[in-house]
Amino acid sequence: xxxxxxxxxxxxxxxxxxxxxxxxxxxxxxxxxxxxxxxxxxxxxxxxxxxxxxxxxxxxxxxxxxxxxxxxxxxxxxxxxxxxxxxxxxxxxxxxxxxxxxxxxxxxxxxxxxxxxxxxxxxxxxxxxxxxxxxx
Amino acid sequence: xxxxxxxxxxxxxxxxxxxxxxxxxxxxxxxxxxxxxxxxxxxxxxxxxxxxxxxxxxxxxxxxxxxxxxxxxxxxxxxxxxxxxxxxxxxxxxxxxxxxxxxxxxxxxxxxxxxxxxxxxxxxxxxxxxxxxxxx
DNA sequence: TAAAATATGCTATTGGCAATAGCAATAATT
DNA sequence: AATTATTGCTATTGCCAATAGCATATTTTA
Numbered sequence: 001x002x003x004x005x006x007x008x009x010x011x012x013x014x015x016x017x018x019x020x021x022x023x024x025x026x027x028x029x030x031x032x033x034x035x036x037x038x039x040x041x042x043x044x045x046x047x048x049x050x051x052x053x054x055x056x057x058x059x060x061x062x063x064x065x066x067x068x069x070x071x072x073x074x075x076x077x078x079x080x081x082x083x084x085x086x087x088x089x090x091x092x093x094x095x096x097x098x099x100x101x102x103x104x105x106x107x108x109x110x111x112x113x114x115x116x117x118x119x120x121x122x123x124x125x126x127x128x129x130x131x132x133x134x135x136x
Numbered sequence: 137x138x139x140x141x142x143x144x145x146x147x148x149x150x151x152x153x154x155x156x157x158x159x160x161x162x163x164x165x166x167x168x169x170x171x172x173x174x175x176x177x178x179x180x181x182x183x184x185x186x187x188x189x190x191x192x193x194x195x196x197x198x199x200x201x202x203x204x205x206x207x208x209x210x211x212x213x214x215x216x217x218x219x220x221x222x223x224x225x226x227x228x229x230x231x232x233x234x235x236x237x238x239x240x241x242x243x244x245x246x247x248x249x250x251x252x253x254x255x256x257x258x259x260x261x262x263x264x265x266x267x268x269x270x271x272x
Numbered sequence: 273t274a275a276a277a278t279a280t281g282c283t284a285t286t287g288g289c290a291a292t293a294g295c296a297a298t299a300a301t302t
Numbered sequence: 303a304a305t306t307a308t309t310g311c312t313a314t315t316g317c318c319a320a321t322a323g324c325a326t327a328t329t330t331t332a
Contacts, residue, residue, distance in 0.1 A: 002194055005178065008248050010156055012267040014171075015196070017153040018290085019271035020146055025317085035150075036318070042141065053280060058138055060151070065319060067282060087280050087327045112144050119269045126262035131148040133255045135155035154319085161288085172289070189309060201290060203311060223298045223309050 024111050031103045032076065036061065036069055038108065041078065041101045044093055051088045073097070160247050167239045168212065172197065172205055174244065177214065177237045180229055187224045209233070 005011045021035060028038050039059055044050055056066045070091060073079045078097035081089040093101060116124055141147045157171060164174050175195055180186055192202045206227065209215045214233035217225040229237060252260055 005175065005194075006268055006272065007264065008244065009251055009264050009267070010160055010244070010248055011175065012264050013149075013153045013156055015272075016267040016270040017149045018196075020149055021317095022290095024146055034317070039141065039147065051280080058141075060154075061318090062320070063279095063281065064283080064321085085327080089281085108144065108146070112146055115145055115270065119266045123262040123266040123269070126259040127266040128143065128145050128148050130255045130259040130263040130266075131145070131152040132142055133259070134152040134251065136142065136151075157288095158319090170288070187309080197289090198291070199308095199310065200292085200312080221299080225310090 020115065024108070027107050027111060028104065031100060031107065033100065033104055034072075037073055038104045040069060040073065040091075041093070041097065041104055042108070044079070044091055044097075045101065046093075048082075048092050049084075049090050051084065052091060053088065055091065156251065160244070163243050163247060164240065167236060167243065169236065169240060170208075173209055174240045176205065176209065177229070177233065177240055178244070180215070180227055180233075181237065182229075184218075184228050185220075185226050187220065187226060189224065191227065 006015075025035055028035060033041070036059075040055055043055055043058060052066045052070055053063060055061070056063055061069070070079065070081075074081070076096075077094055078100050079091050080094055082092055083089050116127075119127060142151075161171055164171060169177070172195075176191055179191055179194060188202045188206055189199060191197070192199055197205070206215065206217075210217070212232075213230055214236050215227050216230055218228055219225050252263075255263060
C-alpha cells in the first residue's frame with residue numbers, strides 16, 4: 001500500500017523535504033531561528049550592500065514576506081538597516097547577528113553532512129544536481 | 137551569491153519541492169483538488185476497507201488533520217463513510233470520486249513524467265532512491 | 273526634460289500543510 | 303474486570319508562501 005506512492009518522484013520529494021525540514025527546524029529552533037531566517041543570515045554573511053529585495057530575489061521570497069522576516073531579525077538585534085538612498089536600505093549583520101550566523105553555519109553544516117551520509121553511496125553525488133535541475 | 141546555497145542538499149531539496157508543489161498544485165486545482173486530497177484519493181483507489189487512521193498512517197497525516205481533509209472530500213461527494221464497527225469507518229470512493237481519481241491519475245502521471253524528463257539522464261535514476269533514503 | 277514604466281518597502285489578508293493538546297467513545301490487551 | 307490503546311474529533315497554533323493594493327522613489331524612453 002505504501003510502495004505505490006513512494007515510486008512517484010513528486011511524492012518522494014515532498015516526504016523527504018518534510019522530514020528534512022522537521023529535523024533542521026528543530027535544530028535551528030535551539031538557537032532561536034526559523035529556517036527562512038537562517039537562510040537569510042547565511043546569504044547576508046559578510047556583505048554590507050544587500051537589500052531586502054536582493055535577498056528576496058535570490059531566495060525567492062516575495063517582498064511582502066520579507067517584511068515580517070526581517071522585522072523579526074531586527075527585533076532580535078541580529079540585523080540593522082542602513083539607508084542606501086531614499087528608497088532602499090542595506091541589511092547588515094550586527095555583532096550578535098554575526099555570532100548567530102556562526103552558530104547557524106555550524107548547525108547546517110553538520111546537518112547537511114548527516115543528511116548526505118544517509119544516502120547510499122552510489123546515489124549520493126546525484127542528488128543535488130538532480131534537484132537543481134528541477135528549479136534552477 | 138546564488139551558488140553557495142544551491143550546493144546545500146537541504147536547500148536544494150526545499151527549492152525543488154517548492155517548485156514541484158507549485159506546479160502540481162496548479163494542475164490539480166483545475167480539477168478541484170489539493171495535493172493532500174489527491175494523495176488520499178490515489179491511496180484509496182479501489183479499496184473498500186481503509187479507515188481515516190489507515191490513510192493518515194501511510195501518508196503521515198495526523199488524525200486531527202485528516203478530519204477537515206476528508207470532510208472536504210465528503211462535501212464534494214467524492215467519498216462516503218461506511219461504518220465498520222462503532223468506532224471506525226471505511227472511506228470509500230463514490231462514482232464521482234472514482235471519476236475524479238482517474239483525472240488525478242492522468243495529471244500526476246504526466247506531471248511525474250515531465251519532472252523526470254527535466255533531470256539529466258545520468259542523474260535520473262538516482263533521484264527517487266536517494267530521496268527515499270531520507271525518510272523511509 | 274517631461275512622461276511613462278519599473279522598483280522598493282510596506283499593509284493586510286488568505287491559503288495550504290502540519291503540529292499540539294485535549295476529549296469521549298470504543299476496542300483490544302493483560 | 304481493569305488497564306491500555308485506538309479512533310475520530312474540536313480547537314488552536316506555527317510556518318511558509320501567495321495575492322492585491324499603496325505611496326514613494328528611481329530609471330527608462332520618447
